[in-house]
Amino acid sequence: MFKKILIANRGEIALRVARTAHKMGIQTVAVYSDADMGAPHVLACDEAVHIGGAAAAESYLIADRIIEAAQRTGAQAIHPGYGFLSENAAFADALHAAGIVFIGPDAKTIRAMGSKSAAKDLMAAAGVPVTPGYQGEDQSLSVFTAEAEAIGYPVLLKAVAGGGGKGMRRVDRAEDLADALQSAAREGASSFGNAQILIEKYIETARHVEVQIFGDGRGNVVHFFERDCSVQRRHQKIIEEAPAPGLPANVREKLLQAGVDAGRAVDYRGAGTVEFLYDGGDEVYFMEMNTRLQVEHPVSEMITGFDLVEWQIRVAAGEPLPASQGDITENGHAFEARLYAENPANDFAPSIGTLSRLDLPAAYARIDSGVTQGQSITPFYDPMIAKIIVHGTDRREALSRLRVALSHTRVAGLETNASFLHMLAAHPAFIEGDVSTRFIDQYNADLFPNRDIDNFAIAAVVCAMESDAIETHADFQDPWTTIKGFRLNDPDQTIRWIEWQGAAALLRIVAHESSTEVTLEPNASAAARRQDTQGGPSTTFSFTHKKVDDLLQ
Structure with a gap:
């Protein structure tokens, strides 16, 4: 087992990893930028190394500085958290060359899953159901026009190297295709350095469901059941739950098996998430595999009782999977609500400023947060304040606990989505589990009060x-x-x-x-x-x- 690990991240996920490492008797090293001097994750670790300026491109994204910090402090392994370098194959290769263990999958898997087009081809070959579409090299308008006609409008354009909703465009009519294709390609090039686009059928009332998997890199893969992450704004999740409500038994069985098959197809090692679209009938379609720990992993932990970060560390250290599939059982229901510094009434624009008051409902929920009262939310990083996580014996009880927790959340000094989250959790359709990726658009009038x-x-x-x-x-x-x-x-x-x-x-x-x-x-x-x-x-x-x-x- 490792004696010391470096956490190549910040905020709540850095604190989350440090908490488990300390529980396991492992020393931790934090890295921090100019903007994060004295931040909670810095204070929580045994050592801390300054790695550069406030912007991520000047600090958390500079692999050489992070590797140097690990070497200087004697860290044997690096946990990347999520975001930043967590899905960077070149970083994983560089760690291997430096003799430092990357707590995650190998670089080959990251590369294979990092391209949406290559991932879809690989999954289709493994028998995993994929969304009808085209992901070829020919990026001409004529090819995309023909493919769109073949699969039928509406269609969805995606940057093959994309994520977080960037480089995505819905197209409803043939006359809008050219502009949308150019726009998606430009955003893909500027955000990910890759202008290649794929096209797939847009499923109108789809649900976003995903399977939490874990592999040992030797073909053994288990799942921690599924999550529903359908309620999103700007293609980004804000409320997640496990298990997914109202899935027919045959669909759930198909979904979980497809998630495990996807992991086995690439000899997956570590924690990963296989994302699918569910059409509301009998079909699920592969979207992508995230080769890292997900933001929403706590809901899977809450219904199974396992610590996924501990699993990551143990498997990276060469230990076998801590439990077999038969030992992983489902218990109750869990929700996670992401509390953001943002203005829902202004298209969820990020809000910056000082948290003059921050009362989080720790008496009512598990709180994963990386900020404290008096700290500033800056424009340099994701504006998430906290994750509010609850568990109940069933969905009804868990949702009631979520509403109570949200009602005891107090933030002052900047705009937040706290009230919006409470309205979501209290909406009759959400209470019934009638969710889809269009939930916010569908109930816009209910969720956005008038002036x-x-x-x-x-x-x-x-x-x-x-x-x-x-x-x-x-x-x-x-x-x-x-x-x-x-x-x-x-x-x-x-x-x-x-x-x-x-x-x-x-x-x-x-x-x-x-x-x-x-x-x-x-x-x-x-x-x-x-x-x-x-x-x-x-x-x-x-x-x-x-x-x-x-x-x-």
């Missing part, structure tokens, strides 16, 4: 701020110990100018002893802002302090 509700939320937050200030002082009759805005013989009044999501509003907050009144003027003029005069139409809300607290739950 009036947004303004209501602003007012509620301001009320809460003022009520907190009021409750700080017990004597409401003493003007010297109450909030600002004291006026002789009148209730206290405070003015707030709010600019939010492109809208502006003037709020007049009148604080009474047990309630707060807010007058909202969404079209207030500049003169109103400067002179505190009436600026236009207004809406007045009156809340008790308890009601405001309830609203913010």
Whole structure:
């Protein structure tokens, strides 16, 4: 067994790996950029090495610096986490040449699965069902036009080296194909250095289901059942669950067998995920294999009781698989919700800033997070704040626990998707397990409240701020110990100018002893802002302090 490993990553996954390594008695080495000095993952490891500037291209993506850090600290193996260099075959080769163990599959497997076109060919040869389409070398418009006509619209264009939703375009009509092909190729070239595109049938109401597999590199492959990751924004997952709800028994059996067959086809070693589309009937279609630990791996851990990171380390150290397929049993249901610093109302645009408040529901859920209160979310990395993971005896209980956990999540200082996640988890269709990759589009009106509700939320937050200030002082009759805005013989009044999501509003907050009144003027003029005069139409809300607290739950 290794005595020391280096974790070539940051944030929650670096902390996740360090936690298991320490449990196994293994020392850990962190690497960090300028932006991550003093970050939680740095403090959690036994040693830490600075590797460069804030941008990933200046630090976490520079293989030579990471290898040098491992050599300098005497690390015998490197765990890549996910993202960054985790699926970089050249990095795996370089580690092998340096005599350092890569905790993951071999470079040959990474290369084979790194190309969506090559992977589909390999899987088809192994008898794994693949989506109808074309993944050839001829990238001419005439070929793509003919293939699109043959499989029928709508079709999906994908960058063969792509991932994370980049280089993907849905095409519904023949007249849109040329522009979409050029656009996808440009994005593939800029994001992955490869402009090659494949085309496949777009399945309208597909579900994204995937199989967690684990292999020893000698043909032995087991699965940890399946996950459903259908609810996505911009082709990226936000809520995952295990097992997948409502799968017919014959489809589930076919899915799990296809996942194991895919792993055996490449003599897979380590943790991997085989992703499929399910058409809602009897068919599943191979999409791709991710040759690393997935972000959503905790839900598989929760329903089986196994630590997948421990399995990774043991198999990389040369040990056999810790358990046989018969020993891996399914218990209950699990959900994972990804809490992001982003604005769902603005096409999920990332939000940057300081986490002035971060209360995560550790009493109600497993929390995998890489940030703490007072830390900044920067533009350099993925804006995920935490993964909120729950388990229950069945789907209903697990989903109820997820909603409770989300209701006890508090973040201030920047925009997050916390409320959006709660709306998703409370949506009737989601409760019924009626999910697909189009879920957010299908229920857009339910999930994105109108401007009036947004303004209501602003007012509620301001009320809460003022009520907190009021409750700080017990004597409401003493003007010297109450909030600002004291006026002789009148209730206290405070003015707030709010600019939010492109809208502006003037709020007049009148604080009474047990309630707060807010007058909202969404079209207030500049003169109103400067002179505190009436600026236009207004809406007045009156809340008790308890009601405001309830609203913010």
